[in-house]
Amino acid sequence: MPKLFSEPWYRSNSRVTPESSFRTRREFLRDLGVLGITGLVAAQWGCGHSEKLIAVEEGCNESDLLDITRFDALNATQNQTYALAPARALTSSSDALSHNNFYEFSEDPKSIWCLSRNFQTKPWSVNISGACEKQGDFNLESILTLSPPEERVYRHRCVEAWAMTVPWIGYSLRHFIDWCAPTNDATHVRFVSAFDASTMKNVNFIWPYYEGLRLDEARHDLALLATGMYGRELSPQNGAPLRLVLPWKYGYKSIKSIASVEFLKAEPSTFWRDIDQNEYPFLSNVDPTRPHTFWSQETERLLGTTDRVPTLPYNGYGEWVAYLYSG
Secondary structure (H helix, E strand, C coil): CCCCCCCCCCCCHHHCCCHHHCCCHHHHHHHCCCCCCCCCCCCCCCCCCCCCCCCCCCCCCHHHHCCHHHCCECCCEECCCCCCCCCCCCCCHHHHHHCCCECCCECCCCCHHHHCCCCCCCCCEEEEEECECCCEEEEHHHHHCCCCCEEEEEEEECCCCEEEEEEEEEEEHHHHHHHHCECCCCCEEEEEECCCCCCCCCCCCCCCCEEEEEHHHHCCCCCEEEEEECCEECCHHHCCCCEEECCCEEHHHCCCCEEEEEEECCCCCCHHHHHCCCCCCCCCECCCCCCCCCCCCCEEEECCCCCEEECCHHHHCHHHHHHHHCC
């Protein structure tokens, strides 16, 4: 099957604050005296340029761990329904593998590729509960058979004002939602990540990670339940073996390594909103007009480059999803 890829925060005008002057949320919380209190730390390491990779433990070999071909190949049909114009160049697989926000392992995005290497993703099961007909634990293989896999190129926008463009593999989340058969009074769905204390050693937070969506969002065809990228299975640092990809929302909504799904009759809490509800609202759609307290969201840096480009409402996907929020 041919693929779409080949291997190989400032404000405008004079109001700009130099990037070197931005205070991170970690520094802000340290000044408040809360750094180290579980659940109140929120570091921002992801806005710098391409730092040298940090091998923080023995056994971390860049040439091995950052080689996309070490993951099993996947066959998928290309779906270009949501292709944006003008098209952006794909982020290299090595950049996508080596720059990751996965706080369970570390708050340093350049170390996740190493720290996650022993995270076991096989075998895997997902627990389904709540206001739905499907109940219990289901192995990954049964979930993967719900719909044929597709390859979709999506833009990913981190709240830290960096972005990447990735060919994801998976199927529309709606197929999974419908299979679970939520009851008529279910309005939301909550996702919880796996937590493995033997490999996920960041103790600055209370784990596991959790996120949520309205059911109409989860049923939108653009929402992807992903199992792969760049023609291969997901790497541990990118959320293996099962994650969400929600390209119109900030990246933290696209929860990684999903271990449980619960259907609810009311809006659930979410991990980052419980830390700061003003900075991280439930919807968290990409919005260049709504700055973060410590940086603008008007532009984004393309991962692996020093290029900055304007940020678009809904990350450019407004023609498909804006109607969800028109009420």
